[in-house]
Amino acid sequence: MNYPIDAVRKRFPALQRTYKGKPVVYLDGPGGSQTVAEAINAGRDYMMKGGANLHGAFPTSIETMEKIAEAKEHVAALFNGKADEVAFGPNATTMMFHAARAIAKTWKEGDEILLTELEHHANIDPWRIEAEEKKMTVKYIPLDTKTLTLDLSSLDHLLTKKTKFVAIGLASNCIGTINDVKTVSEAAKKVGAVMAVDAVHGIPHFYVDREELGIDMLFSSVYKMFGPHVGLAMIKKELFDQLEPYKIMPAPDYTPDKLEIGTQNHEGIMGVTEAIRFIGDLGQGNTLKDKIISGYDAIEHYEESLAKFVRKELGNIEGLTLYQAEDSVKKTPTVAFRVEGIAPNEFTARMCEEASVFIADGHFYAYQLAEKLGIVKSGSFIRAGISVYNTMDEMKRFVAGVQYIIKHK
């Protein structure tokens, strides 16, 4: 089936935007995708028709609870989990801090946790801070700066009987490398460690089966996947039931509500359902889950065709360094590079002013990666993040813009 790019683009109102007389090319998806119209409308409708807080006996309150339950059902289908394992919150970072404070109550001095060097710091510091406060050992799966992948060769030594917790990202938000989560989770299970996964960068691009990957705690953000600014945690029921998150005394003490601190962003949550439906609409099948899996197939296939073109074209440009793992390593369509003689922030400003291409620069909180590569002081990376709504014409405009700026440094 051909990917319905025209129909997809019609669903994203922000694609109508122009800058300096030209349609904007959005290549900043890893920082936050554009939002599908249905998700925008759902939030607006909620406020227009009357919203309310939870647990009331009147229609607006009952409707709010029903809609939130529906959003959780959709998240469950998205990750092959259960609706009563899903908690919403402001963003993934906040959810990880909440979860870290809760799970750390089960940690003690001398215990160990295992993190990786290829993370957004949201998937390091919440766990690291708690572990250090408890005088625990924090270990890291090393990043191999030559292959731009995690070096799993010492995994069995890094994990010990004292390892209580392992956290890893699905994919690097900077260089796109998709991590071998399954191998890590199988090893973590052998020592009885809890397995946490940061799904934020992977989830706009490929299907994540929580069961298949052996994930106990999963964190994600809906604004990276075509919806509003809502974060979420999905935690296995048996584990969730044991956690005692920090919360005010009269608030619910049951799973999953106990992790939802204070009143939620209801209008945002209304858009979660629509963002997930959008992915399902790109696929086929009898159930939402089947549609989602097939929708992701279509997304992966389409985005890969654009990424392949971009990687090849950029790879041929002299003075441009691409940071990417070799072809055999699976990657999201996120391409990081640097250009000799121009600082990344100057480059991205010129791409905006001269080519109307919105593209970001920096270390994107993947700080250890940028630091190990020795490029933090010089501005780290330029990052082109391809998304479901980008076109081959846009990729050509982007490459032409890069070539023009390099020629006119």
Ligand SMILES: Cc1ncc(COP(=O)(O)O)c(C=O)c1O
């Ligand atoms: C891989 C990854 N993890 C975590 C985060 C943090 O997500 P949030 O902004 O929802 O806190 C981001 C955001 O860029 C990310 O890319």
